[in-house]
Amino acid sequence: xPEVTQTPSxxxxxxxxxxxxxxxxxxxxxxxxxxxxxxGQKVEFLVxxxxxxxxxxxxxxxxxxxxxxxxxxxxxxxIRSTKLEDSAMYFCASSARSVNTEAFFGQGTRLTVV
Amino acid sequence: xxKITQTQPGMFVQEKEAVTLDCTYDTSDPSYGLFWYxxxxxxxxxxxxxxxxxxQQNATEGRYSLNFQKARKSANLVISASQLGDSAMYFCAMIFTGGxxKLTFGTGTQLKVxx
Numbered sequence: 001x002p003e004v005t006q007t008p009s010x011x012x013x014x015x016x017x018x019x020x021x022x023x024x025x026x027x028x029x030x031x032x033x034x035x036x037x038x039x040g041q042k043v044e045f046l047v048x049x050x051x052x053x054x055x056x057x058x059x060x061x062x063x064x065x066x067x068x069x070x071x072x073x074x075x076x077x078x079i080r081s082t083k084l085e086d087s088a089m090y091f092c093a094s095s096a097r098s099v100n101t102e103a104f105f106g107q108g109t110r111l112t113v114v
Numbered sequence: 115x116x117k118i119t120q121t122q123p124g125m126f127v128q129e130k131e132a133v134t135l136d137c138t139y140d141t142s143d144p145s146y147g148l149f150w151y152x153x154x155x156x157x158x159x160x161x162x163x164x165x166x167x168x169x170q171q172n173a174t175e176g177r178y179s180l181n182f183q184k185a186r187k188s189a190n191l192v193i194s195a196s197q198l199g200d201s202a203m204y205f206c207a208m209i210f211t212g213g214x215x216k217l218t219f220g221t222g223t224q225l226k227v228x229x
Binding site for chain 1: 219
């Protein structure tokens with residue numbers, strides 16, 4: 001069964017460093033998302049991406065964040081200068097359509113900023 | 115503004131019993147979709163079931179069913195014949211046609227299945 005794949009599963013980084021979280025969405029999906037879950041809290045939307053551009057972003061997704069689809073398969077989230085409060089589980093998701101269809105989630109990348 | 119509410123932070127159920135996890139929502143958008151996801155302790159998010167706002171029948175997927183009461187704006191998840199492997203966090207989520215294509219999640223319910 002096709003699945004969304006995220007790497008790495010766990011990343012530890014020093015405050016101020018740049019990190020890139022990688023995702024390979026399901027191959028025939030067109031809509032891609034990043035969500036964040038701070039430990040013990042609910043899942044929060046960060047950004048959605050379609051047709052090689054951001055279609056929507058939340059207030060969390062400030063200038064420190066960027067997304068890219070550098071080739072036909074990868075979808076990346078970059079945090080330019082990490083802060084302690086960026087420590088969270090980051091989920092990539094993809095869907096075949098934009099609405100009223102399930103989004104399939106990757107297994108997540110746990111980012112720890114020290 | 116759209117909102118999802120899960121009022122049960124934790125629930126216990128005995129193995130083989132049925133359990134209902136509550137979810138209410140608030141939206142003025144006539145077109146929306148409701149989802150339930152399971153998050154085991156390993157952290158991944160597993161899609162369980164989907165209900166569209168215009169669907170006439172309640173959604174079912176194996177042991178999962180969604181008790182959709184549109185007038186009450188509730189979308190409770192019913193798990194029948196609970197198994198130990200059902201112990202996990204369960205999130206209700208919603209997508210709004212007029213709200214772009216993002217999922218809005220509730221705060222989750224931690225379910226523990228006991229022998």
